[in-house]
Amino acid sequence: MKVGFIGTGVMGSRMAKRLLGNGFHLMVHNRTIEKAQPLIELGAFYSETISSLVSQCQVVCTCLSMPDDVLNVYTGKEGIIHTARPGTICIDFTSVGADTSKTIFEMTDAKKISYLDCPVSGGPEGAESGTLTIMAGGEEVAFHKVKQVLEVLGDTIEYLGPSGSGSIAKLINQYLVAVHSLAASEAMVAGSAYGLDSEQLLKVLKTSYGDSRILRRHMEQYVFNRHFTPGGAVKYVHKDVRLANQLLQEAGLNQFTGQLAEKAFQTAAEQGHSEQDMSAVIKPLEEDAGIIVKRKK
Template structure:
């Protein structure tokens, strides 16, 4: 179990690990960078790895240490976080020659926060367990804003005892941390999240386009509908970005398409029809084919503008 000590900083209880504990963080993109920075600011020793070292430059300037490979992270870290792009990236980071499982320390913890396949989460757990390593699947929701403000929703799958042991670290990253159950349960919960978002984003965009075509001021319309029954995170946070022409990624379209494919595959495996999800995926694929794969999900608005 992690050895923790508590200190009070500006009236808030901050949990710091024993000085010998090292946290590894692999993947310092749009969200991962902010998440690693929160851990660094909380007093942890952080070792980072990213395929592009420049993405970790700010963290390195602030005191994080660089690792040349995931293997180096595994050899040094007590707790390793991964926040990468695709299931194939997760496979490489965990099972490659320089991967975390093969080179991890007995008694360490592996926490994958990538949105990935539930079956892959189970595989990671089983293989890590054989080496005396605890693996947790803990995908997140909240986008770039949630990551920056440390207000992510974190959905956890794995052994409950392991979850309870690493929870103090997760509390540095999110405010809604829920244990969902056995290995893979966190990823299944994230699929529920993505399914809800997919259809909702269609509704948000259609509402804004409707308002514009009706001659209304969509910003004023938002003042009415964001606090009513139609209210949602996407309506409050992403609709204003659409109206401001801001399509920078809080979450990439290419990654959302990946998530929807996983969810549809899982739904098919369970014998479930998901027409709303299928429609959303088809619309986003059309956008990606027009060069919008690196835009934020709010760029779905452009489907009606093209």
Template structure:
């Protein structure tokens, strides 16, 4: 069992998800060092007791466990493999956990380089949106060595409730692709159902009382339909990040010779929203396409 007062956790990436995840680690009693490209996004954590570090390298040198949740695979590569990155500055015997949704191949590369430096690496992308991050109920999909996973489980348990070791390095990222593929069809169905309800003259809120408790029930329906009805399109999960995820999933599926027509259609729809300059809205803004 990890002793909170003896463990220094470094956390890189304090956006919509990262801020809440890091806050839960503070509540758990860990010493927390934080870094973000935009310091303003980390101020609330500093006020709660986190210690700001001016660079990735500075944070890496003092941390026993380093957690990252950044934007894109290119960001992951820079943060981990750059000359001033984590793996060139982390202490031997330390642990790194990338919770960004990224490429399985990159997760494997990070694992191998980390291993050569006596650093233990896990890929552990999450699902559950801003609400799950805030409430500490995220689903966490982990790839890497079982020993490292078991050692870090108390940390994972502060951020999530459904925590599963899926396999070796890269398995967490592959599992997240399965998650995103399932979401793609689901969010289209949610938006189409609400659009249908409105166009048929039904009261959508009353409709949700029925379909939300039946065979159509889903996390996407219960979490995003109420926001849609309030014209609330603020991001729990950015469109731009979902499109990034879908692009990775399509590339991986193509490399397997797997056809994913629903995923392809969903990405095309979101590409239209991005072309309209809506990449910083939440994924529930797909509804706007149906009502234009």
């Protein structure tokens, strides 16, 4: 099976590397060839254009940044939909709104191309180790045809239903990520403002009902070390929680905690933390309180 992979950034490069390491014949494309160079050195074939890659591959994977990027890659003049052969199966790992997924599905279906929305959770470490959670929406027949590809990338792989189902599940996950990030940040800033030792407070919370995976991740890997090189950047969580909030409104909810989280991530982005790890949402709160959450020296 010849697999194409478009988008070799933080997540895509790691996922593509796993496909290479598991014997897939892989062709890659990225807007800047520099990000694809390590994969080329490992044996991937590089395509200078999307159309050239798509015309040669049975399965085309995309892992991009924003919904507009996905629409451009799929629907552009030299994009996937206009150049893929009938029978091609496309797997989009990008986090986008359900409307975007459904729009692309309808366009690909008209061309007899299969499209699966398969956003992932697990971060760069999950992509590296092949332990991602993969949430799939689209035609079930197509899902089973590419299951062998997905199994190289994740250890929790769920087919959730028709087109858009995977995107909805991912946005619900990202809603919780954003809300938990804000709540954890508020709690730790408040504790520090009252003079509590941050490491001791975290130790207590980790053995209490206030514990969360996000609390541990943010504090232990990023905040205490004041190291904010992104696993998942502020700008992406802001995008995701904005899309997730639209889902909640469409579901009939009027006031919900995600609205506060969206505002917090927007503030962090506006204050220059857009490219930093999502845990940097704590920085504006620290500034407001006049403290820094960190380890004791």
